[in-house]
Every structure is written in C-alpha cells, then in structure tokens.
Amino acid sequence: MEFFEYIFDNGDRILFELLRHLQIIGIALPIAIAIGVPVGIAISNHKKTANVVIYIASVLMTIPSLALFGFMVALLAPFNAGIGVPPAVIAVVVYSLLPLIRNTLVAIQEVDPATVEAATGMGMTKTQILFKIRLPLAVPIIMAGLRNAAVMGVSVTTIAYLIGARGLGYFIFSGLSRSRLVMVLVGAILVGALGIGTNYGLLKLEELLTPRGVKLSRSKE
Amino acid sequence: MQIRLKNLTKKYDNGAFKAVDNISLTFDESKLTVLIGPSGCGKTTTLKMINRLIERTGGDILFDEKSIDEMDRINLRRKIGYAIQNIGLFIHMSVFDNIAVVPRLLKWPEQKIKDRVEELLELVNLDPELHMYKYPAQLSGGQKQRIGVARSLAADPDVILMDEPFGAIDPINREKLQDAFIEIQEKIKKTIIFVTHDIREAIKLGDKIVIMNNGHIVQYDDTINVVNQPENEFVESLLGSDRALKGLEMLSVKDNYIKDFVSINAEEVKTVGTALEYLQKKEKSYAYVVGKKGILLGYCTTKRLQKKDKHDDLIESVIKTESIQPYSNLMEAIITMVEAGLTSCPVVNSKDQLLGIIRFKTLVDIMGSFEKSEE
Numbered sequence: 001m002e003f004f005e006y007i008f009d010n011g012d013r014i015l016f017e018l019l020r021h022l023q024i025i026g027i028a029l030p031i032a033i034a035i036g037v038p039v040g041i042a043i044s045n046h047k048k049t050a051n052v053v054i055y056i057a058s059v060l061m062t063i064p065s066l067a068l069f070g071f072m073v074a075l076l077a078p079f080n081a082g083i084g085v086p087p088a089v090i091a092v093v094v095y096s097l098l099p100l101i102r103n104t105l106v107a108i109q110e111v112d113p114a115t116v117e118a119a120t121g122m123g124m125t126k127t128q129i130l131f132k133i134r135l136p137l138a139v140p141i142i143m144a145g146l147r148n149a150a151v152m153g154v155s156v157t158t159i160a161y162l163i164g165a166r167g168l169g170y171f172i173f174s175g176l177s178r179s180r181l182v183m184v185l186v187g188a189i190l191v192g193a194l195g196i197g198t199n200y201g202l203l204k205l206e207e208l209l210t211p212r213g214v215k216l217s218r219s220k221e
Numbered sequence: 222m223q224i225r226l227k228n229l230t231k232k233y234d235n236g237a238f239k240a241v242d243n244i245s246l247t248f249d250e251s252k253l254t255v256l257i258g259p260s261g262c263g264k265t266t267t268l269k270m271i272n273r274l275i276e277r278t279g280g281d282i283l284f285d286e287k288s289i290d291e292m293d294r295i296n297l298r299r300k301i302g303y304a305i306q307n308i309g310l311f312i313h314m315s316v317f318d319n320i321a322v323v324p325r326l327l328k329w330p331e332q333k334i335k336d337r338v339e340e341l342l343e344l345v346n347l348d349p350e351l352h353m354y355k356y357p358a359q360l361s362g363g364q365k366q367r368i369g370v371a372r373s374l375a376a377d378p379d380v381i382l383m384d385e386p387f388g389a390i391d392p393i394n395r396e397k398l399q400d401a402f403i404e405i406q407e408k409i410k411k412t413i414i415f416v417t418h419d420i421r422e423a424i425k426l427g428d429k430i431v432i433m434n435n436g437h438i439v440q441y442d443d444t445i446n447v448v449n450q451p452e453n454e455f456v457e458s459l460l461g462s463d464r465a466l467k468g469l470e471m472l473s474v475k476d477n478y479i480k481d482f483v484s485i486n487a488e489e490v491k492t493v494g495t496a497l498e499y500l501q502k503k504e505k506s507y508a509y510v511v512g513k514k515g516i517l518l519g520y521c522t523t524k525r526l527q528k529k530d531k532h533d534d535l536i537e538s539v540i541k542t543e544s545i546q547p548y549s550n551l552m553e554a555i556i557t558m559v560e561a562g563l564t565s566c567p568v569v570n571s572k573d574q575l576l577g578i579i580r581f582k583t584l585v586d587i588m589g590s591f592e593k594s595e596e
Contacts, residue, residue: 112307114306115309115310117274117305117309118309118311120274121272121303121382122323123295123323123326128326136313137313211314213312213313213315213357216356
C-alpha cells in the first residue's frame with residue numbers, strides 16, 4: 001500500500017527523474033554511435049589497428065563506473081563541468097564504445113567474401129560496397145551492440161546520481177540514506193523497467209531497420 | 222568483343238611462384254571458351270585478371286586490341302558480366318534489386334531497368350511476376366543460380382566471366398541449368414569465359430577448351446579436337462578413359478533427332494477405334510499421342526488398343542513416357558533411354574510440344590564413330 005501511496009504522492013518527481021535519466025542516455029547514445037560505428041568501419045581494414053582499438057575500448061570498459069566518475073570530476077572540474085549531466089553523458093559514451101566498435105567491426109568483417117567479390121567484380125566502388133552491401137547486412141549486429149550499450153547506459157546513469165546528474169538513481173540512493181525502503185524499491189523497479197523497456201524498444205527498431213531479405217535468411221538458418 | 226592475352230603472367234612472392242606463366246591466347250568473339258585444369262593450375266587467376274580482381278604482374282590483356290591499362294577499372298568491370306560459384310547474391314536485396322545492380326550503377330532510367338529485369342527473368346525461365354520481389358532466402362539453389370546468371374547479363378555486357386557458376390548445385394539440377402544455359406547462349410551469343418574443373422561440363426558447354434596445368438596452357442582448341450586429338454597424356458588423363466562416351470556430351474539432341482514419326486492428335490482422334498484404324502493405315506505398331514497445341518501426352522500401341530473396346534476414350538489408353546529436350550546432349554539422351562527402357566525417345570521443347578524422336582540406334586552409330594577415331 002505504502003508503495004502505491006509513494007508513487008501517487010511523488011508522480012511529478014518520478015516523471016522528472018525518469019526524463020532526466022532518458023535525457024542522459026538520449027544524448028549519450030547518438031554520440032556513441034557517431035564515434036563507434038565510423039571507428040568500427042575505419043579499423044575493419046587494418047587488423048593491427050583494430051586489435052589496438054578494441055584493446056583500448058575493453059580497458060576503458062573495465063574501469064569501475066565509480067572510479068570513472070572520480071576521474072571525470074577531477075578532469076572536468078577546470079571546465080566547470082565536473083558534476084552534473086556532462087560527466088554522466090561522457091561515462092555512458094565511454095562504456096558504449098566497446099560494444100559499438102566491436103559489433104560494427106565484426107559485422108563488417110563477417111560479410112561473406114563471395115558477396116564482396118561479386119560486388120567488386122560488378123564494378124562497385126569501395127564506398128558503394130560499404131553503403132549498399134556491408135552496412136545493410138551489418139544492421140542486426142550493430143543494433144545488438146547498441147542494445148548492449150543502452151542497457152549498460154541505464155545502469156551507469158543510475159550511479160551518475162552520485163555526481164549530481166540526478167536521474168532515477170535519486171530514489172535508490174536517497175532511499176538508502178534515509179532508510180526508506182519503499183523509495184529504494186520504487187527506484188529499483190523503475191530502473192529495471194527502463195532497462196527492459198529500452199532493450200525492447202531498440203529490438204523493435206532493429207526489426208524496422210533490418211532489411212527484409214536479411215530477416216528471411218536469418219529465419220531460415 | 223575479342224579478348225587477347227599477351228604473355229600474361231602472375232607471380233607471387235617476388236616471383237618465387239608463378240600462378241600464371243607467360244600465357245598467350247585469343248578468346249573468340251561470341252564463343253564460349255572453357256578454362257579447365259586441376260586446382261592451382263591458374264584458371265581462376267587468369268579469369269580474375271581479366272576483370273582486374275587480381276592484378277597481373279606481366280604481359281597484357283587486350284580488349285579488341287585496346288590494352289586493359291587504358292581502361293578505368295571500375296568502368297571495365299561494369300562492362301563485363303561476372304558470375305561466381307557461391308553466386309554472391311545480395312541477400313538483403315530482392316531478386317529485382319540484385320539484377321538491377323549494374324544497370325543502376327550505369328544510371329539507366331528505372332523503366333528501362335524494369336523492362337530489362339523482366340526480360341532476363343524470362344530468359345532464365347523464371348516467371349517475373351512470381352519471382353521479381355522475392356528474396357534470395359526464398360529461392361531454391363537452382364533458382365538462385367539462374368538469378369546469378371541473369372544478373373551477370375543485366376547490363377548486356379559483351380563479355381561474361383563465369384567462375385564455376387554451377388559448381389555448388391546438385392548433379393541433376395546442374396544438368397538442367399547447363400541445358401538452359403546452352404539455350405541462352407544460343408540466343409545471346411556473348412563472348413563467355415567459363416572456368417570449371419568438371420571435364421563433362423567443359424565438353425558439354427565449351428565451343429573451345431583451354432586446358433591448363435601449372436600456370437601453362439597445355440592445349441587450346443575446339444572442343445571436338447580436344448576430345449579427338451588430345452595433345453598429350455595429361456590431356457588424355459583429364460579426359461578420362463571413356464572418351465567415346467564423353468564425345469556424346471558434345472553433341473546435342475537438336476542436331477540428331479528425326480522429324481519422321483507417327484503421332485495421333487487426341488483433339489481429333491477421340492476413340493480407341495479410330496486410333497487403331499489410323500495405326501493400321503500407317504502400318505505402325507505404335508504412335509505418339511499429342512494434345513492441345515501439340516503437347517506430348519504419351520504413346521499408344523496397337524497391342525494395347527486391341528484389348529480395349531473400340532468406343533473407349535483413347536486418352537485412357539495412353540502410356541506416359543520419358544522425353545528429352547533439344548538442348549540436352551546425347552549422353553543424357555542415352556541415359557534417359559536406358560533407364561526408361563526405350564529404343565526411341567520423344568524430343569519436346571520447353572513447352573512440352575513434340576518436335577521429333579531420337580533413336581537409340583543413332584546414338585550407337587555415333588559412339589561407334591568415336592571409337593574408330595580413337596584407334
């Protein structure tokens with residue numbers, strides 16, 4: 001009972017924090033795509049560079065999020081951006097890079113060599129092969145990387161409350177400090193639901209973006 | 222277009238390995254030339270140097286006496302049709318879009334592209350209405366291969382390169398595709414360079430055959446001369462010991478069937494009685510029965526008809542029979558006839574209309590003539 005009471009009494013607050021949460025992810029993911037996908041494409045031709053880039057991205061991802069926020073607070077302080085939304089956005093971008101770069105790289109590399117040979121032999125330029133052949137075929141794998149990144153973004157943003165970015169982390173952390181379990185529960189449920197919802201929404205988007213022929217050949221396998 | 226290879230060479234590892242070693246030959250215009258040899262003989266390398274998927278390290282390739290270096294690589298490829306073993310259809314594109322790739326690269330107007338796609342689908346015997354908007358995943362292996370062939374013809378290139386285009390197909394469908402392909406080439410008369418490792422396919426399809434080994438040309442001649450006068454033991458072993466039979470694969474049914482046969486049109490002759498009278502008048506013991514538009518229904522024999530009441534429907538007494546198409550080769554004819562136990566086999570076109578008959582005796586005589594040339 002207390003649970004629903006809390007939701008009714010704090011509807012505005014919940015909406016506000018939810019929107020803030022979405023705002024952080026909504027700014028960070030396009031930036032991550034704008035960096036990750038081109039980088040993934042660029043390194044797909046250079047095996048050595050690819051190994052180095054993937055290695056760096058993996059290392060970045062192993063940094064615990066609290067430590068990353070610590071760095072950010074210190075590094076961004078001179079620009080007056082040490083706390084609040086900017087470090088939260090940067091953190092989500094950093095964590096999203098590995099899944100996006102890695103999946104783009106794999107998707108581009110895994111296109112059947114016979115397909116690429118046919119395209120080359122028919123007189124397509126490298127750019128045409130990239131945009132007309134490789135990228136359409138890569139959509140499902142890149143989208144899987146994006147989902148991975150988005151779900152991670154939801155949880156990283158939760159912790160970003162601690163550096164003043166607000167978001168749904170408010171309910172969990174404030175609830176904990178005030179020993180108000182109902183608040184923690186509301187926060188946890190909202191974050192969980194947002195994670196699941198984001199994943200589901202992007203899955204639908206993936207279905208929309210994946211060329212029909214690719215879906216048909218996947219369902220056949 | 223005529224293609225001439227002049228001292229063509231491809232070296233790897235700073236010349237330590239020569240995949241293609243100083244070969245010179247001319248591919249005749251409007252002819253299908255087969256490159257054949259064991260794997261690693263240089264046949265695919267030679268093919269891919271022609272559309273510059275592999276860059277040569279020496280010599281020259283001349284298109285109507287113009288050097289390949291004077292042509293832009295991308296434009297050159299758009300003018301050369303290309304079909305490969307794993308087909309390489311673009312799975313994210315419909316059949317239409319797959320065939321339309323090169324015309325679109327060449328910026329044809331959409332209506333012209335649409336007309337061309339429909340024309341090509343009909344050429345490869347696929348109903349455009351039914352197949353145009355399907356995706357590769359919805360097609361059988363044989364259908365995909367037909368699309369691959371159609372795609373290589375899309376922009377009406379003068380030259381078509383084919384790298385084992387029927388390699389991944391099961392034997393039965395492969396023979397059908399080969400037959401269909403011979404029929405297509407009869408119509409389009411392109412300069413085709415065709416790589417295979419299957420000597421039967423080479424003999425069946427090739428106007429001329431280039432036999433390669435270790436990067437060299439062992440023999441280059443008309444198919445019939447290669448079969449009848451192999452240059453050396455290597456060619457002989459490639460041809461195998463059953464040359465007389467292989468010779469049959471070069472000859473097609475269309476040049477060896479006879480149009481002198483007795484047929485009954487079931488549209489006119491409806492009863493057993495009239496059919497019997499007709500057979501007795503012609504002094505024949507059997508006749509082929511055709512229906513509307515001359516479509517073959519089967520055959521009937523006097524023996525069988527005599528057992529029936531003469532008012533019975535003739536259709537009921539018709540015995541179904543195997544048939545063969547004009548572009549099949551004589552080897553396939555012989556197999557069909559032996560399997561079905563026929564001494565003569567009806568020849569029908571792709572619409573099942575009866576054209577004539579081919580007799581087992583004719584085939585035996587032809588085989589005999591090959592044996593003589595072997596002695």
